[in-house]
Amino acid sequence: MGLARNTLLWISENRKLRQALPRYAFIRRAVSRFMPGEALADALRAAEELKPQLISTVFTHLGENVTDEPEARKDAEEYVDALHQIQRRGLDTHVSVKLTHLGLDLNEKACIDNLVAIVSEAKTVGNTVWIDMEQSLYVDRTLDIYKRVRKEFPNVGLCLQAYLYRTEKDLDGLLPYSPAIRFVKGAYKEPHSVAFKKKSDVDANFFMLSSTLMRHIRTGSKLVVGTHDTRLIASLQDKAAQLGLSNTDYEFHLLFGIQTSEQLRLAREGYRVRVLISYGSFWFPWYVRRLAERPANVWFVMRKMFSS
């Protein structure tokens, strides 16, 4: 892992910097590149703007590692409110949640109750809820919670990270549930003992995992390719065609503001594309992970420091 990426991921987890740095105006200006605004209304507006381009969306209300149960409950209520607003506007917009935002660090049962409140409301309004994958110490509990909730609700999907050695085995254990899986490379600082470090190894694992799931699409599993890596996207499109899948048998999910031309190209070519839009005031750790994915982004922040 590069020094710059390592340092940025350390900053994203540092409690004092998480509080101090977002106060700087130039950092607030720079974050607007990756999120349309802090309010749900900003995310709704961005989703409405993407709709004519045939791009659907996923909303994430930013937050993680909440430290009290009433706050976790309030976060769940805010997701339920978002589901109602999405329905009222007729948007094709899923939601994606982090279990530590719903209280996983505090009380597992309360976290599951919060998740079920969101997923059951989503089922009522015909929507889907995705569960993000966080640091490796949460993977076992996240898989366990996904399996429990999936038994009752078909409208819940899970993110798996291709940088973890364990993901191949985790996918095997999920296949009997006909899961909906969003594969991503993985965004956290993980040790050599649990995660591939070389980009080529992560990419090869991503390709292998996605190809495996492609073989289960006809029996009810769903595949989401969550990457901006155009080479990986192209090789998975070839693989899907070899397996006789059509453009609409699986989806591509990308982040707001990243590889916008690729988002438009995929949508124009008839693929299902969703853009994940983040909103909320607790954006700092999430934002620094975006910088770590491409340390060249730091120069963009520096430029904002000197612009008015």
Ligand SMILES: Cc1cc2nc3c(=O)[nH]c(=O)nc-3n(C[C@H](O)[C@H](O)[C@H](O)COP(=O)(O)OP(=O)(O)OC[C@H]3O[C@@H](n4cnc5c(N)ncnc54)[C@H](O)[C@@H]3O)c2cc1C
């Ligand atoms: C829809 C979605 C959901 C996600 N959910 C999770 C999750 O639940 N858990 C998790 O650990 N991670 C999650 N991630 C983040 C993911 O793990 C990667 O860190 C992130 O997507 C960057 O990897 P990449 O696949 O785009 O490939 P990379 O090889 O990192 O990037 C490929 C190319 O994309 C562009 N690019 C990538 N990132 C950026 C950036 N930040 N700024 C500018 N350009 C960029 C660059 O041109 C780069 O060369 C999610 C990503 C997406 C798209």
